[in-house]
Amino acid sequence: ITGGFVEGVAPEFPIVIEENFTFYNVDLDDGPMTGIFLDQKEVRKKLKEHYSDNRNILNVFSYTGAFSVVAADNAKNTTSVDLANRSRPLTEENFGLNGIDPKSQYIYVMDTFDFYGYAKRHDLFYDTIVVDPPSFARNKKKTFSVLKDYDKLILGALDILAPNGTMLLCTNNSTFSLKAFKKVVKETLENAGVAYELQDVMGLPKDFKTHAHYKPSKYLKAIFVKVL
Ligand code: SAH
DSSP states (O other), X not given: OOOOOSSSOOOOSOEEEEXXXXXXXXXXXXXXXXXXXXXXXXXXXXXXXXXXXXXXEEEESOTTTHHHHHHHTTSSEEEEEESOTTHHHHHHHHHHHTTOOGGGSEEEESOHHHHHHHHHHTTOOXXXXXXXXXXXXXXXXXXXXXXXXXXXXXXXXXXXXXXEEEEEEEEOOTTSOHHHHHHHHHHHHHHTTOOEEEEEEEOOOTTSOOOTTOGGGOOXXXXXXXXX
8 A cells, every 4th residue: 555645744753642541653654554453442442441450461463552552551461462573662652652661561572373382381371362463464484364274363362361361352354254253263162172251242333434235344353252
């Protein structure tokens, strides 16, 4: 996607936006990656209000740490994991904007699957694990596609989920229907032999216009699932 403005010039970086009493840096001149995905605003609010209190939070594919920052307000601690080097300073800045010392939080520049292994080896467990991956990703020789590989993301998270913990599983892939996504979640957990409960199933906020006769326009799926 090439940059371009309908009118005016780009504001000087950074501009700071406020969403539900939380502040985030936004760069309007960096293509579709502006620093925050607004379509997840209600999911962030839900995470903060129902799944963060006094919990250890893990956020994989954390990008600028938006889920971590909103959760950190009342969490025990947060851990953010992203493969891209630039995610670290962006995440630190977002913590700082909200009066949270970034040194008080854990940030890893690491592949999610490598982090799962690391956490397992070190007996790290999390009460809430946020999984909001890109539809496709490549790391070294491995490729990852949410359509084919979401089960692996769930199983890796399951290994390091604390008792009665919650996973927030998201996908923004328009070709992955809610029905198919739910099926993957259910079958993966059933085959793993764990009992679970779907707590909240969310999609796009109301002010994100979709087309009634074009289902893929409702691309966002976010499922909070508790493992008993
Ligand atoms: N969950 C984020 C958005 C994710 S964007 C949010 O709430 O804002 C996708 C992110 O996944 C990018 O920052 C990219 O660097 C990261 N990523 C891609 N492949 C990865 C991998 N294998 N392990 C960890 N992070 C990865």
